[in-house]
Amino acid sequence: MVSDGPGEHDLPPLDTLAARLEYLFDHIRPTPQELGDGDEPGRRYTNKEIADKINILSVRTGVSISAAYIGELRRGVASDPRTSHVRALARAFDVNTGYFVEDDAASRVMEQIALLSELRRIDVKQVALRQILTDTGLSATDTQLVEQMVLRLREATESTAREEAGTPPRGLV
Template sequence: MKCGERGAMIDDQHVEQELPPLDTLAARLEYLFEKIRPTPEELGDSHEPGRKYTNREIADKINATAGETGVTISAAYIGELRRGVASDPRTSHIRALASVFGVNTGYFVDDAAARRTQEQLTLLSELRRMDVKQVALRQVLTDNGLSATDTQLIEQMVARLRAVAEGAGSGEDGAAPGDRS
């Protein structure tokens, strides 16, 4: 897990190649609940790391800034938005939700903005999951016209070469070091 904007943690346990459709406000909000997690500071010592935010925690974060923003929200209303029972929130609620999750307000109303945010969250997860050098290599290969399949094949070859090299150093693969024909 890694801190994103606003100090929130982003779940990096499952990076999906195919992004799920975000065709409703409920789907977009639920996606944020799935991907953005409380920071260790927010959890303290009493809670399990990596868990999702609760509706109450998000409401409390929004309500904590009510003196500055004038916006309050209930945990029950957030639950209704997540389930699609309520689907036409006030603009101030959209702004508050975007702020608390550290995303652009356009995420909730614009398909292109939602897709960009989704891709950015996926990339952040991938950056943490993989060595940043691999991500840079992928970008260079893509920029040079290689297909996603070719790029994946090269990444697999690099990973296999690393595994062989590590095995050679410890003699784990049964071959003598230097015996690489």
């Protein structure tokens, strides 16, 4: 689970393949290109969609998988997949294969996912702020200046919070 504070991650223990796979299903969403016309943005992948992503490449990779087997992996019923299936799952979710077998790699992937989520959240807020500023009649230059001030204020607040917590600045962790 990701905390509200940027740079602060409450990373769950992912001590099984099932837990690691479920984390990906919980946090990685279909791209707009993968969504159908009636699909809701931000929804979770289905087992079938991940199986389809893997099976589309089966001519090239020689690896196929069923949605039922993915469900078994997620539930922990099946817990020792072939290496080719682990690679295919990593490719389908666009993560490093090490995520499934190495704790350090899993932590890095989880931190990257949390950072991407935060960036998406900030972008949505920034677009909303831009619209509000434009609606108030500010010029494009003034709107940009206010946005920069908000971002700098946020960075200063985060820096102060990190110093108080004794956490090194981002990029040094």
